[in-house]
Amino acid sequence: VPWRITLAYDGTDFQGWQAQAPGSRTVQGEVEAALARLCAGALVRVAGAGRTDTGVHAVGQVASFELPRAMSPRDLLRALNGLLPRDVRVLDAAGAPDGFHARKSAVSKLYRYVFDMGAVQIPTRRRYAGHVPGPLDRDAMAAALEVFRGRHDFASLASAGGSARTTVRTITRADLEFEGDTATIEVEADGFLRKMVRSLVGGVLAAGRGTHGAASLRAVLEARDRAAWPAPADARGLVLVRVDYPPGALRV
Amino acid sequence: VPWRITLAYDGTDFQGWQAQAPGSRTVQGEVEAALARLCAGALVRVAGAGRTDTGVHAVGQVASFELPRAMSPRDLLRALNGLLPRDVRVLDAAGAPDGFHARKSAVSKLYRYVFDMGAVQIPTRRRYAGHVPGPLDRDAMAAALEVFRGRHDFASLASAGGSARTTVRTITRADLEFEGDTATIEVEADGFLRKMVRSLVGGVLAAGRGTHGAASLRAVLEARDRAAWPAPADARGLVLVRVDYPPGALRV
Numbered sequence: 081v082p083w084r085i086t087l088a089y090d091g092t093d094f095q096g097w098q099a100q101a102p103g104s105r106t107v108q109g110e111v112e113a114a115l116a117r118l119c120a121g122a123l124v125r126v127a128g129a130g131r132t133d134t135g136v137h138a139v140g141q142v143a144s145f146e147l148p149r150a151m152s153p154r155d156l157l158r159a160l161n162g163l164l165p166r167d168v169r170v171l172d173a174a175g176a177p178d179g180f181h182a183r184k185s186a187v188s189k190l191y192r193y194v195f196d197m198g199a200v201q202i203p204t205r206r207r208y209a210g211h212v213p214g215p216l217d218r219d220a221m222a223a224a225l226e227v228f229r230g231r232h233d234f235a236s237l238a239s240a241g242g243s244a245r246t247t248v249r250t251i252t253r254a255d256l257e258f259e260g261d262t263a264t265i266e267v268e269a270d271g272f273l274r275k276m277v278r279s280l281v282g283g284v285l286a287a288g289r290g291t292h293g294a295a296s297l298r299a300v301l302e303a304r305d306r307a308a309w310p311a312p313a314d315a316r317g318l319v320l321v322r323v324d325y326p327p328g329a330l331r332v
Numbered sequence: 333v334p335w336r337i338t339l340a341y342d343g344t345d346f347q348g349w350q351a352q353a354p355g356s357r358t359v360q361g362e363v364e365a366a367l368a369r370l371c372a373g374a375l376v377r378v379a380g381a382g383r384t385d386t387g388v389h390a391v392g393q394v395a396s397f398e399l400p401r402a403m404s405p406r407d408l409l410r411a412l413n414g415l416l417p418r419d420v421r422v423l424d425a426a427g428a429p430d431g432f433h434a435r436k437s438a439v440s441k442l443y444r445y446v447f448d449m450g451a452v453q454i455p456t457r458r459r460y461a462g463h464v465p466g467p468l469d470r471d472a473m474a475a476a477l478e479v480f481r482g483r484h485d486f487a488s489l490a491s492a493g494g495s496a497r498t499t500v501r502t503i504t505r506a507d508l509e510f511e512g513d514t515a516t517i518e519v520e521a522d523g524f525l526r527k528m529v530r531s532l533v534g535g536v537l538a539a540g541r542g543t544h545g546a547a548s549l550r551a552v553l554e555a556r557d558r559a560a561w562p563a564p565a566d567a568r569g570l571v572l573v574r575v576d577y578p579p580g581a582l583r584v
C-alpha cells in the first residue's frame with residue numbers, strides 16, 4: 081500500500097535526511113527504523129522529497145513508502161509518532177496513488193532561511209536562526225536576491241557530491257523580509273541542488289557585507305564557477321517549509 | 333563599581349536562575365563563575381531581578397553586582413560573552429547608581445507564555461513553547477484571564493517554598509493572543525510569586541478545557557486555596573521578557 085507522509089523535524093541532532101554510513105543518525109534512518117518496528121522487522125524504504133543536510137530543519141518534508149499491511153491514516157500517524165524520537169514528528173499521513181514518489185513527483189519546494197543581525201544573538205534562537213552580526217546593507221541584499229530569480233544554471237551554487245543530472249533550476253519565488261534585526265529569505269523552485277539554498281544565502285550575505293555586488297554574483301553564476309562563490313550560510317537557519325505536487329499525483 | 337546587565341538565556345539546560353545545591357547548573361552560578369574569572373577569582377555576588385525556575389527562559393533578565401575594578405561597559409559585555417556558555421548572553425551592560433539592586437529596585441516585570449494547540453507540535457518549537465493539544469475554548473480562556481487583572485492576593489497561585497512576605501500583587505496587564513494554533517499570554521505585574529505565571533496559565537488552560545470556569549477560578553483565588561488551583565503549565569513555554577525600573581533608579 082503506497083503512502084505519503086508529511087514530516088517536521090529539528091535537524092540539530094541529525095546528520096541530515098539521507099541514510100549514510102552506519103552509526104550516523106539521519107531522519108530517513110529513524111523513520112525506516114520506526115516503520116520496521118511497525119511491520120514486524122520488514123525493511124521499508126522511505127524516499128524523502130528533499131535531502132536536507134546536517135543541521136537543516138523541516139516543517140513540511142514529504143516522504144513516500146509502501147507498507148506491506150493495511151492501516152488507517154490516523155493509526156499510522158499515531159503509531160509512528162509513538163515510535164519516533166521527539167525531534168521528528170509526523171504531521172499528516174495519507175494514502176498515495178501507485179507510482180507516487182515524494183521526490184520525483186514533486187513540482188516545487190519552498191525553503192526558508194532566517195538569520196539575526198544584532199551584535200548578540202538571543203540564546204533561544206541559536207538553534208533555529210543563523211547569526212550574522214551587522215552592519216549589512218539591506219538594499220544590496222535585496223538587489224542580490226534578484227540575481228537568482230528565474231531559470232539559471234546554478235552549478236556555482238551546488239556543492240560537490242551532488243547527484244543531479246542537470247544543474248539548471250527555475251526559482252519561481254525569492255523574497256527577503258526584515259523585522260527588526262531579523263531577516264527571512266524564502267526561496268521556491270522546481271528543485272534544489274545540494275547546498276543550493278545555503279549558497280544562495282551566502283551570496284546574499286556577501287552582498288550585504290559589500291564583498292560581492294549583485295553584478296559580481298551574476299557574473300560568477302553565469303561563469304558556473306563554484307570556487308568563486310561565497311561560502312554557504314550556516315545550516316541552523318534553514319528549514320524545508322513545503323513540497324508541492326500536481327493534484328493528479330496525490331489522487332488515490 | 334555597581335553594574336546592571338541585561339541577560340538572555342535558554343533555560344532548557346539550567347536548574348533555574350538561583351544558585352542552589354552544589355552541582356546544580358544555574359544561570360546565576362554561570363554569571364558568578366564568569367565574573368570570578370574576570371576578577372582574579374574574587375567572589376562577585378549577582379542579584380537577578382526574577383528568580384526564573386528550571387527550564388524557564390529569558391530575553392530581558394536584569395542582574396546587578398559590584399565589580400572590584402573599573403571596566404568600560406563595552407569591554408565588560410564582550411569579556412562576559414567570551415567567558416559565558418552559549419546558552420547565556422549579555423545583551424547590555426551599564427553602570428548603575430549606588431544602591432541599585434536588580435530585584436529590589438524593579439517596579440514591574442513582563443513575562444510571556446507561548447503554547448501550541450495543534451494535535452502534533454513542530455519539533456523546532458518543543459523547547460520554547462508548551463504543547464496543549466486542543467480542543468480549547470478560546471473565549472473561556474480570554475474570560476479566565478480577566479480574573480487576574482488588578483490587585484489580588486495570589487496565594488492560590490504561589491508554590492510552596494516562596495520567600496515573599498506578602499502574596500498580594502498587582503497585575504497591570506494580562507493579554508491573550510491567538511495566531512493559528514498558537515496562543516501567547518503576556519502578563520505584567522509589580523512582582524510575581526514563585527510559579528505564579530505558570531499557575532496563572534494553568535488556570536487559563538483549565539478554563540479552555542472546561543474543567544474550571546472564570547467564576548470558579550475567581551472563587552479559588554479569593555479563597556487563597558493553593559490545593560484547589562489547577563496544575564501549573566510547563567516551564568518551557570515561559571520567558572522573562574522585560575524588567576522595568578523607575579528612571580531615577582538607573583541614573584548614575
